[in-house]
Each structure stands twice: as C-alpha cells, then as structure tokens.
Amino acid sequence: MPLPVPNLDDRDFAQLLAEAKAMIPARCPDWTDLSPGDPGVTLLELFAYLTDSMLYRLNRIPDKAFVQFLNLVGVTLTPPAAASVELTFSLRKPGDRRLVIPRGTRVTTARSGPVFTTIVEAVIDAGETTTTATALNCDLNHAEMLGTGTGLGGQSFTVAHPPIVLDSGDGADLLIGVEVHQGELDQRVPAIRQDGISYRLWRQVPHFGVDHEDQHVFVADRTAGTITFAPSVRHVRGPEAAPLADVPGAGRKICSWYRSGGGLAGNVPAGALSVLKDPIPGVEVTNVAAATGGRDVEQLDNALLRGPHQLNSLERVVTARDYERLAVNSSGGVSRALALTRASLWTGAPPGEVQVLLLPSVSDDEAPTVTAAQLIERQSPLALDRVREALADAQPLATRSVVGWTGLKSFHLEVTVVVHRAEDREAVSARLLERLRRTLSPLPIDGGQGWPFGEALRASTVYDVLLGERGVRYVDSVRLVVDEVPGDVSALVRDPHQAHTWFCGSGTRVFRSLDDADGWELVSSWVDEQVERLATAEGSPGLILVATRVGKTETSRIHLSRDYGETWESVAEFSFHVENFCAGTTGTTAVAFFATDNGLFRLDLVPGAVPESILVEAATPAKPFYDVEIVSYPGADLQVAAAAQELGGVYLSFQSGKAGTYQPLGMKGVDIRLLRLQRTPGRRFLLTGAFAIGDEAGAGVSRIELLPYQISPEGWRAVGSQWVGGICRDLTTIGDRIFAASAKSGVTVSDTGRDAVPWRASAVDCGLPLREVGRFEPVLAVSASDDLLLAGCVGGVYSSRNATRWEHASQQVFSERISLPRTWLFAPGAHELTVRYDDARG
Template sequence: MSLPTTNLDDRKFQDLVDEAKRMIPQLCPEWTNHNLSDPGVALIELFAWMTEMSLYRLNQVPDNFYTHMLNLLGFEQFPASAARCDLTFWLNGSAKEVPIPAGTQVTTAGSIGQSYMFTTLEDNTVRSPDLMAALTSEGDENFVDVWEDLKLGLSEVACFPRTPVTPGDCFYLGFEGSLAGNAVQLTIEASAQGIGVIPDRPPLVWEVWQGEGWVEARLPDLPGRDMVADTTGGLNRDGTVLLLVPNVHEPLILGGTRAYWIRARLTATSDDQPGYRRSPQIRRVKAASIGGTVRAEHSEQITDDYLGVSEGRPGQVFSAARSPILPRNDAETLEVTHNDVTESWFEVADFVDSAPDDTHFCWDSSTGAVQFGPLIRYPDGSSRQHGAIPAENAQLRLTSYRTGGGAAGNVGAGTITSLRTSIPYVTSVENLRSATGGVDPETVANARERGPMSMRAGGRAVTVSDFERLTSEADSRVGRVRCLAPREAGDPIRLLVVPAIKEPPETLHLDHFALPDDMIASISGYLDERRILGSSVEVGTPYFQGVTVAALLTARPGRPGAVVRERAMRTLYDFINPLTGGAEGNGWPFDADLNSAQVFQILDAVEGVERVDEVLFFEYDLRNQQRMGFGKEMVKLGSDSLFLSTNHQVVVR
C-alpha cells in the first residue's frame, strides 16, 4: 500500500472566510455589518478564493521535483526514439561506382509546414552490375544453363521450362558481385508468347538470395510517380523491370555456378489472376544500376561539440549543445585532451562499479548533461572516488552525436525528397515506404507511475509482470507486451511485443508490426542482464488474427448515409485494434474473444445510427489478403494472439 500524499494546508474556502470574520472584532471593532451584502465581506470572500487557489498549488508537488527524485533513485525518463526508413537515391549517369556516404542529410519537403531531417546511417556504393549467368529450373531442381543463348541473342529462351507452365518454375540471373542496396533495372527483349495473363498482374515474383532464403525485391507503387516497376507486361514484350535489392545479397551455387542470384518465380494463380498458358520467351537481358538504397533515421548529426575546460574536481557536469541525444554508437564518445594528449573516455550507466582510475562518464539522453564521477564518503570515514576526474584545464569535446527523434518523424512514403548534401550523379531521393519507429520521450506523468513500480519489483526479471515491465523499459518503441510463462521445464519464456505505431488505425497492416532487428537486440540484451539463471527468453510478436466486420445499419432521418458510414468505420477500426482497441482504449486485450454483442453496442452509440440491424464477422488471411470461411457471430482468440481490423464492410440504409 502506497503512503498517503501529504496535505501541507487543508484549509478550504469556507474555513478561510470564517477565520477572517472571527478576526474582525479584534482588528476592526467598528465594522459591525458582517452580512453577505456588505462590500467588505465580498472582499473577504474574493481573497479567500484566491488564497484557496494558492493552497491548492502549494499541495501539488511540481513535476521537476518528481523528476529529480526519480533521478536520485537511479530512474531516468525514456528518451525519444528516432524513426527509420530506407532512402532510395536515383542516379542520372553511367558511372562505374557512385558512393553514398554515411551522414548524408535529406529532408522532407518543407513548402507547407515543418520539414524533418533524415541522416543516412551507413555507407553504400552503387555499382554497375556484371551479368554472368542465366538458368531456368523446374522448381528448385533440374537447372538448365541458358546464358549463351541470352548473351548472343540468337535464339529465344523459355523462362519457365515445363509444359504446361507450372507454379514454382524459375528464371535465374546471376551476377559477379553483390548488388546489395542497389536499384537494378533489367532491360528485356521479349516476344508476346506468354499468353493468358493480365499484363499488369502477371503471376510471378522477383526474388534475391539473402543467405538464408529468397526474399522479394520489388518497387512499391507510389501515387504520382512516373517510374513503373514492370513495363514488360509479365515478360511478354520489350521493356524494363525495376528491382530494389535488399541490403543483404549473398552468393549461392546453382547449377554448378557460384553467383549473386536474382530470380523470377512463377506463383500460384487465382480466379482474378489467370496464369500463363505458354511460357514467356526472352531473347536478351541487360542490367544496370540506376539507384541505391540506404538506411536512414530522423536525426541530425552534431560533430566536434566543445563542452569546456575541466576544473579538476569531482562530480563536474557539462551540457551538450543540443538535446535530446539519441542512443550512441561506438564512434560517438567523449575526448579529453590534456598536455597535447587526447584520450577517449567510456560512457557508463552509473558510477557504482567505477574505480578511481576508470575513465568513465555518464551521459543523460534527455537533457544532454555529461557528468563525471563523484567523491563518496562512507560510514567508516573513508572517501572513494567513483570514476576518474579529468585533469585541471583539460579540454572536453564530444566527437559526435545524433539529436532528434520523436513521433513526428513517422512520415509517409514519398515525403523525404530534398537533398541537403550534394552527391555526384545523384539527381533525386525518396523514401519508398513510410518511416516507422519514432516515439516521443516519456512524459513525467508516466515516469511517476513507472518509478514506484520499479522500486517495488527491483531490477530482476522473476515473475511474468517483471518481464513485461522490464521489456517496456528496454526500448521506448515498445507499445504493448505480454509474457507467456513456459509450459514445461526447459521451454523459453515467450515475450509477445507490439511496437508503438502512430499510423491511423485504418491503414495498419501486418508489416507495420514487424520488430526491427535493433529493437529485438536491445530487448534481449536488457533482459539478459536481469533474468534469473537458467531461464531463456524468446522475443517475438503475437499472432495477428485478421478480422473483417460486415455490418448493416439504419441511419436516423436526416443523417447523411455517407457520414454515418464513415463514423461507423472509424469506430470499428479504433475498437478492434492491437494498440487503441478494447473497452479501455489501450489495446485489444489478450485472450478476449470478439462477439457481436460488443460490436452492436459500440455501433449503436455512433452518432446518427438509429439501429444496428446485423453484424457478422469473417476471419481474414492477412498474408494472402483474402476472406476465409463463412460469417459468424463470434471469433475466438488464442492466448498468443491479437485481433487486427481489415477491410470492414458497413452498409447504411
């Protein structure tokens, strides 16, 4: 049970008025009219009201006080997290190699509203591809070398060898070097032999080998962009195919040839996507790199930030020029220069284990404060220096750091388009997919709730609630988490993590909930230091059960049907949602089934709805984007699952 909040002064308005009236005979005996109509009494009541407001403020503990108290106990507010995305740099020219260095700055178009800066995190080089091999295969076997035919262009090559054309047949192109991160344009000469398909929706997919499997490489369709991913009509006419190779492209031996492979694989057909009746025929293929993709984050790089001069005393504190500070990498540290000798110091979370000669410092991500070790006096009268002290007159400098972050960086696809750093041969840049992962810094209100919970439970992960709390602390991008205890001895502890996503509920799809590798690493590393000996932890996501609601409503007289339908759709997407759903609005509960009575109730409360006539649920396959089974009035949810709204259908009459 928590301690009661101290009430420094419990006097209320009437107490203050009565106290003032009791003092009138002593201080002003000639004042005899104490009725409410008297102007003096009106002034007493006015000042009593003002005094009550002052007492109310006195009894409120300021946010700064809470913040400082939590800092004294070793708790810090979560800093902001930066949104990340892939930036594609488009080239204009035929250079053999075009380097795109780390630290390249790109901003969103700022003609209307505020612009946001993104900085590339790694180096990449766009290289001219060297095509060296071509194969066809029946599934994953029976490879046939067709490179000589394509290289000379004397005869046509059937991309998919079996007759009739069978899903799983592949056409391979092998390259001498890795094309990781490149935008590759294949120029294809073909004849219209692959009849039977819809040219804009052929049943084939382009993939690259990533070391552990084949992954899709395609150009997303963005509205307003002239560039088209495939102009060949499914390899049926002369044209180009534009592919975005992922940042990992590994070699593989196929048909006795070791190369970096890209393949076109025939997929299964459906009623609205007919297949090939004959295989496409290709005469010649050429490859060129017309762009490169680099990982970037919503941040600004600050270099050579001069902090000041050391006074040679313990516990010195200096401030960085900018804040908040994003998580540091190995190259971002503090340099101390004394007598022309420069030494790099090491950042630590605290000085508990720091010896007097350890060159350690603490760096507050929220405020940017850089602190050196204190001198602590112990009960026996001895004093110990925790961490070394920079020598007097030593120059202190931060090599570099990144500042920025926040939910504002979660910008949409095609919005990061303005180059601030000039690169030869680069004409334009864009983000083909939305930036994700940006989270605002923790509020004081949330820190006030989290601090006492952490104090009671300590820093060890023992119970299920401990694991859930520590996972939330490990990374600010965690939106929700559920811990599943092992069913049998030796089984891992399963953590089901839902990332915090700021996208509108109606636009959410399965890919939004994928956990970035660095997020999994940060959670795993944080828990590894706090789990009990012998336990193992498995970090993943819940199984997202797609669900579609079909509802029939009757609108009240005079209410526009389109407006009522839009309100009902918004209500459904908000209610059946992993992050904002449920009765409490903090995410659909684990283990909570979905039944028609709940949906009847929320739809009936929508403004403009007279009655709800019918509600049915359909399970939805989120991977294949199709409805499954028949309508039902209840959908059950597994212990490791959450509902995800998709493709709701609302009819208003």
C-alpha cells in the first residue's frame, strides 16, 4: 500500500498557547491578567493559531516529499507472510475405504487462535491411519470478481480482503485471470475455467519497465490488495498513448484467486493445532512440529530505512535476480545462473548464505547439440573465482555466497513420428530434431531463456513440440529415457534431516533422490572404487559418508559430504577392509566409528583429523569387527555397540566409545554381522542380524533393551518367530515394526509390539525381483521413513508403502514425466527419432 505520511510534529493549538504563556513571567512580569478576555491573551491565541498552521504545513514538507519520492519509485510496505506447518491427520483405526482430506480444510487451536488452511489434498488410503498435508495461516479467497476491463490502460482494482500474503513459493498465493473467448487459447497458456467461463492467468511483475516476453502482466500491491494493469504512455514520436503491456479488453471479466491473512500470530507451537473447523467424521488433527515463517506487515519506520537501499540495488546484489544478473555479467564463462537462499533449500544451512549455481557457456554453434559431458568440460575454475570475487564486492555485509555449478541430469528421447506421404522423411526428421534441441536445451538459444531450473519434463511437452511441425500427422510413441539411474544397489539410507531425501550406492556411483524416489540424480562417482556402505549422522544436517573398496584390493576409502552430496572430499583411507561404519554427533562435532578387519576405529570429522584405533579388548588389540552402531539419542553422551568377527559376540560402551569402556553383551557363538537401533516411544533397543550359510534358515534377528546407562536384565530376545530369510543383510524400523532385508525371502516383516509374531516373508508376486521361479534376488539394503520403504537389490531400488506390494523406483524409461531437482537442469543427449509413413493409408 502507499506509504502513510507521518505526523512529524504533533503539537497542537493548546500546547503552543501554553508554551507562550509560560514565557510571560520571565519576559513581562507585570502582566498578571491571563484570563481569556485579556487583549494580550487574545493576541497570543491568534499567533498560536497561525503558528500551528505554519507548523502543520512547513514542518511536514521534507518528510512528506521523502515518502512521496519512495512511492514514486515503487517502494511499498512488504505484505505479511503466512506461517506454514505440516498437519498430521489421523484415524483411530484403519478404515476400509479411501478417505480424502480436501484442499482448503481449516484447522485452528483449541482457543480459537489463528486458522490454518490446507493448500493440497491429502489421502488416507484404505488400511492406513495417517496422512500429512501442508497448511498455511491464511484464508483462501476463491474466484472473487474484481470487475470488467475497459480496454484502456491504467485500470486498477482492489480485492475484498487485503492484505494478500507474501509469496509462499508454490505460485498460488495470487492468481489473476482475465476472461477469454472460445478459440483465443490457441497455445498452452495457463488458464482456469470457472462457472463456464475461461480465464487466462496473467503474470505478476514488479513493474512495467521491463520488456517481458509475455505481455499479459500486472503489478500488485499485496499489502493494499491493489491490482494494477499497465498504464498508457504517449511516446515522444508517437501520435497516441499506448499501454506499456497488454490490458484487459473491454467487457472482459477479471477474476482473482488469492490468499489473505498471515502474520506473526501464525507461528504456533507444536501440538497447538487440534481443532477441525471443517469437521471430517472420525478424523483427528495435530501439528507435530511448530508452525514457522509467519511475519506481520512491514512497519513504516522500516520501509523508510529500506527504501533508499532499494534504490541502490543496481550497484549492489540484494535480490536473487541481482545475484543472477551479476553472476552472468561478471564472466564470459557463465551463460545462466540461479540464486537461492541455502536455508530455503537445505535443512540446517547457516542463515545469510546465498547459493549461486552457474551453467557454463558454449558457442552458438555448439549450443543446440551440447551434452552434459561437454558442459562439465567447460566448468572453468577461473569463471567460478571471477563470480565469487564479483559477488563478494557487491553483496551486503553478513551475507556469504556459495558459488558452484548446477547439477545436470542427462536424458534422451525415443520417439516415433508418422508423417504425410508427400513429406521428405529426412527433412522432417532434421526439423524435428532441431525443434527438440532448441526447446529442451538448458542454454539460452536465439534469445530464449533455456529450460527452466527444476522444471520436470513431461511427455505432453514433447508431443506439443513434435505436433507443431508441418507435415506431422501424429506422434506414435514417446519414451523419456534417463541416462544415469541406479543399477544393482549395495547401500541405501534415508537422510534424517532433509525431508524426502535418500541416498543409494550403485557400483562406483552415489545417487540422491529429493522426492521420495520419484527420480534419482547422480551426485558423485569414483573411478575404480566400488561403493559398499553409506551413513548419515543425526544431529549433523547435510553430512553423508561413503565407504568404497579400491579396485580388487582390501583397501577402503572414506568420502565425506557436508552439504547433502553437493560437494565431496576424501577424509580417510584404510589399508584393510572396512566392513561397516556409523556416524553421529557429540556436542558440536560429528564423529564416525569404523568396524574393520583390523579393529575398531574412530574419526572426528574435522579438518586434519586421522582415524584413531580403539582398544575394545585388552587381550586382542586388533580384534576384527563386522559392524558398529551408535545407540544413543542425538545430543546425549555417545553410546556405541560393536559386533565382533569370528563369533565373538557384541560389545557396548556407555562412555562415548572410548578405549577400555566396552563390556560384552553376549551373543557369542552367533555369527552377528549387523547392528541397528530401534526406537519406540520412551524406549530403545539394540537389534542384531545374523549371517547364514547356504540354505540355512539362519538365526534371524534378536534384540536387547538399552536403559540409560545399563542393559535390561531381561537380556536378549529373538524378534518374531519362524525366520526363514537366511542372511539378514539390513534392518530398518518404523515404531514397533521391523523390516529385514534378507537373502532368501525378500523384505520380511515382524511386529515387536506383539509377542512371538511370525516373520512375514514377501509374496513371490510382490514386485521384488526374482532370481528364478519362487526365489528372490538377495535384498542388500532397506531403509524407511514414516510412510515409505525403500529396498536396494539387483536391478535397482524398489519402493513400498505397506511392505506388501513393491514397485521399481529407479526405472530408466518413463512414459509421462522425468522429475528434476529445484536447482538442476536437463542436459539432452542424442535423441532417437524414427520418422515413418502411415502404412495403413498406403
């Protein structure tokens, strides 16, 4: 909204008169009659009135002019931000039908506090009891009519319920649609149909002074709720005034969809949201974590301070666009850039950090056919240094830029197109390939912007491109093929800090998924090093460790990333084999423990640290171990368990895993090669997985309860009954349920909340890969979130929501879409295009 003019001098007539009378005793001591009828008092009243008028007019001119100048250049009050929260909807018991939680469901606190509205539809599937949905502290205003267009420039409208909240990131906080008639939407432009009328969605821009490709734009003052369309301006040589952009045509209806509300009050604590304002029978709701991000409308005092700095943005990087423009302009080796705050991308990222991702430039001739390998080759260290220097000179104090190259996801298309008999197939094929290259290229070609960062590739886009070529009758098939996906998976972990994020090891490569295995991206690979183990560290966001076997030797190498796999460093090398390892946090330091063929080792994950041997048993200094696991809660003193080789049993340290503090826990005589931690409300258990030989059924899984500084006197107990899985390769838990990656029975399941429950083996038609009829390929790794299971085995990653039905989750060929992380770009490969005639028509 326009900045309100401040009242700089709040003295009124009465105060001025009182000040004048107070001077009389010192200046005119003989003047004693100060009654209202005295002629001198009358003169004082007259001059007080005149002075009051002068102060009102004159003393306000400088600040009023200052505010008006800020209004003139477009400085407005920042609108309120809506707090966001993840709501958990639950049923007391599983239902027999699918239950939909509609978008727009409202939830509030027990004492009628702020109202949160879901912005997505959520579903509780049959047999399940919970689901989650994102909600914002706002009201949804649906299809509010603003008025009709006149065809003239400068039209302005105000919504009924301002303020409109600050952009929440999903693009749905403010939508403005202008009526279009049948046949006018001849391209794939964003549109909404409401009450039988189609509305083309116009795009919000900061001002009309930028030459936008799409001229269907408007300017919004979200605080005031004002929507303004382009004004008309008469240019110096033009005879008539013309709008600076498109304006709504005469008689066209203008409709709005927006979110209003927001504010600091929306930052409610965990568990506060428990009342459904739109009741759904049998459904309860809560917020496990606190709502965050709410902020009140900007105050005038702050806007007056911010305004002058905003005018200097041409010389300083302030907005993301400033960072991107400077990054591209500062080096000829950069063609595009993307700038985001790291805190908006990664959990645990330090505040004040801006991540700037760059795409290298290539020549105009190379651009249409450039590959991922060619782009990587052109990632010049000098260009990075130049961008870093330029940003360091221009960015605000206390802001740090992290500059790197954007991730590239390589893919290609396999397409069959049918053309008319009169067409030259080779000529059509060449034109189609050129169309595809220019549309899908990450580089700006012929003045274009290049493929958008983070935008998924959909088959519908490919169809549009191909069908737009003259001579094409129809498109017979489109296959989207990702060039790099996980193959045989040896290790798999879920990141405990970043939602929907998983890592898997396949051959010499590490892949990451940021969308619950909907797509996988290659984040690192090492020549002649086989990835064997992965580990994350609770309490250290961003940390991921990889253990590799070097060539055909027993040497193991340890690689570390501190930023969720964006960058890597080698931190240790063992001349003997690392069987397994784990990582955790003590105080503010991340630490890793390694179970090796030559003893137990500890490594503080700080620069310059080296592995330290830990004496577990005085009689055997280099006692070999198969596995090691941190069994304490994050933030508590480290407690470490280790499984010895040669049937040597399990050891446990309650004292930070220091030498000489390990005590035997039993299990001697059992070939234990796997340790995992199980947490249930208020309790924790150490799980063991046993090895088996040949067709042996195996000893399966056992557990022992861990008390704060001792073990439970109940000792070890077998988990479930009727274990027939052979080797237990990996374990993961969701509450009381334990999921085991087995050598013979797929992913087997047991429930420790009930006594002696038999292990449930996977059905032969569950979807996991079979080695032969009725016999599964060994499952090597398994990991779980609250509602998703992933298994790693021969052929890739498989996913399940119930451990009963599994789907291939690392496929290479897609028919509908290929996902893309927010900061990545596609790098098209060599497309396979088949052009043929329609044989049925002769």
